[in-house]
Amino acid sequence: MEVTRQNFKDTLKTVCSAVEEADFLAIDGEFSGISDGPNVSALTNGLDTPEQRYAKLKKHSMDFLLFQFGLCTFKYDQEKSKYIIKPFNFYVFPKPFNRTSPDLKFICQSSSIDFLASQGFDFNKVFCNGIPYLNQDEEVQLREQSEERRNQQANGVGTPSFISPSSKGPAHVPEEHKDFINRVIGKVEALLTNSEKTLDLEPCTGFQRKLIYQTLNWKFSKGLHVETVETEKKERYIQVIKVDDEERKRREQQKREREQEELNDAVGFSRVIHAISKSGKLVVGHNMLLDVMHTIHQFYCPLPEDLQDFKEVTMCVFPRLLDTKLMASTQPFKEMITNTSLAELEKQVKEAPFKSPQVETAEGFHSYDTAQEQLHEAGYDAYITGLCFISMANYLGSFLTPPKAYISAHSKVVEPFFNKLFLMRIIDIPYLNLTGPDLQPxxxxxxFVTFPKEWKTSDLYQLFSAFGNIQVSWLDDTSAFVSLSQTDQVQIGDLIQAAMLVVFLRQERTRRGDREQDLGGLAEDRVSAAWPPSVVPLP
Structure with missing residues (x-):
């Protein structure tokens, strides 16, 4: 089901009902970018600690926008022995509620936008019809502002939407506005004596509207309802209506209800995240660390600086998470699944020893066909993420005695995968543990190796060729981590330094074209001024 600003209010009840009745939920997000630098390895160094990886993603990725959110609910039907699914595809975009609400800036990464456009992504639906949202802090702030205005109006201090006898004296009107206010008073007096019921004043500035409210509040003790109206062109003017006490109270109540409805509309898509959080259901995603970070950052609260604080916030919002990429990369699946990208994983878990899950799309919902891939539509990706989870979970049932063909999302068999999020391209720490300490290999x-800017990976392999297999993790143009295959090889740092000197001198010799020059002479000539490389064990 496609959900935009036009049908969000009508669909919200259906969404909340689907979440509440589901056995588990699958999610996916599409973003305006992934990293803000040309060197993606700066975000995915193979020897990052979990703290470093979190800090990098927070710094470099949170200025992008999650603008499409996929949600697919899965409910198992015992009689049919199949899952009933309800997929939703939300288009999301921040829209300022009023002049005091946040007006967000965000970054678009050209490569990401170009890729999504090539997949047929409809950006018009995002920018023109995206569902607005507020995080919890923003919602609280707006509700407090609304309550404060109401209290001021009740005490005759602010700009009331009705005329009451509470004002203690005339408003101070600057000289340059006196003619304008006198004309308004004349029009209102005429309204009170003629048969007309409504008076629409001309559009004016915010300061002039404030003077009108204050003046009418003082001059006319009762019998009028005054409120600001906005035209389609965003022009604001004041409307004055003749009312009796009963009508005034009714209109004031309607205005309060309208304000609350507008605030709820401003909270917008965040209400879906609140429903997911409140349900406590298992939330399944694929390589979902960024999905979780963006969801919390945009719809719940700003991300904390500290990783441990992030874990605690995440567990408050999503008490149970499962990452299918981590699941597919872990025993017993690791040896059977050769490619853990979502599209390839979905294909592999259809074949033996796995079985494709039996699913049925609920009436009134769009039915996806995996034979016609719709990858990078968030709703479709959430759908196939759920299918992958079911296939792998059911496979685990074959190890039970007696074997079980169906494993529920509540089974202890899948609990070892709960609340562990896959960490991309970290050599020895496969996941972020949300409910305990992270691995410390x-x-x-x-x-830690530093070297001239001209060096390439092949130079590093040549340098360490005598010490077996190595793994290189670049840090920048002049440094990298090098992992040796044997731990005791780190003790030969002096020999490595000598090897680096040989490689450097060979490069200098080739560069100068002086193949007959003695290495020792070249060292005297160049090394003292141009020798930056060093090798030290990682602390």
């Missing part, structure tokens, strides 16, 4: 076989 020994890294005494890792060296």
């Amino acid at each position: 020994k890294r005494d076989h890792v060296l």
Whole structure:
């Protein structure tokens, strides 16, 4: 089901009902970018700690926008022995509620936008019809402002929407506005004596509207309802209506209800996240760390600086998470699944020893066909993420005694995968543990290497060729981590320094074209001024 600003209010009840009755939920997000730098490895160094990876993603990725959110609910039907699914595809875009509400800036990464456009992504639906949202802090602030205005109006201090006898004296009107206010008073007096019921004043500035409210509040003790109206062109003017006490109270009540409805509309898509959070249901995603970070950042609260604080916030919002990429990368699936990208995983878990899950789309919902891939539509990706989870979970049932063909989302068999989020391209820490300490592998076989800017990966392999297999994790143009295959090889740092000197001198010799020059002479000539490389064990 496609959901935009036009049908969000009518659909929200259906969404909340689907969440509440589901056995588990699958989510996916599409973003305006992934990183803000040309060197993606700066975000995915193979020897990052979980703290470093979180800090990098928070710094470089949160200025992008999650503008399409996919949600697919899965409910198992015992009689049919199949899952009933309800997929939703939300278009999301921040729209300022009023002049005091946040007016967000965000970054678009050209490569991401170009890729989504090539997949047929409809950006008009995002920018023109995206569902607005507020995080919890913004919602509280707006509700407090609304309550404060109401209290001021009740005490005759603010700009009331009706005329009451509470004002203690005339408003101070600057000299340059006196003619304008006198003309308004004349029009209102005429309204009170003629048969007309409504008077629409001309559009004016906010300050002039404030003077009108204050003056009418003082001069006319009762019998009028005054409120600001906005035209389609965003012009604001004041409307004055003749009312009796009963009508005035009714209109004031309607205005309060309208304000609350507008505030609820401003909270917008965040209400879906609130419903998911309140349900406590298992939320399944694929490689979902960024999805979780963006969802919390945009719809719940700003991300905390500290990783442990992030874990605690995440567990408050999503008490149970499961990452299918981590699941597919872990035993017993690791040896059977050769490619853990979502599209390839969905294909592999259709084949033996796995079985495709039996699913049925609920009436009134769009039915997806995996034979006609709709990858990078968030609703479709959420759908196939759920299918992958079901296939892998059911496979685990084959290890039980007796074997079970169906494993529910509540089964203890899948609990070992709960609340662990896959960490991309980290050599020895496969996941972020949200409910406990992260893995702390020994890294005494890792060296920090600095070298000239001209060096390439092949130079590093040549440098360490005598020490077996190595793994290189670039940091920048002049440094990298090098992981040796044997821990005890780190103790030969002096020999490595000598090897680096040889490689450097060979490069200098080739560069100068002086193949007969003695290495020692070249060292005297150049090394003292141009020798930056160093090798040290990782602390």
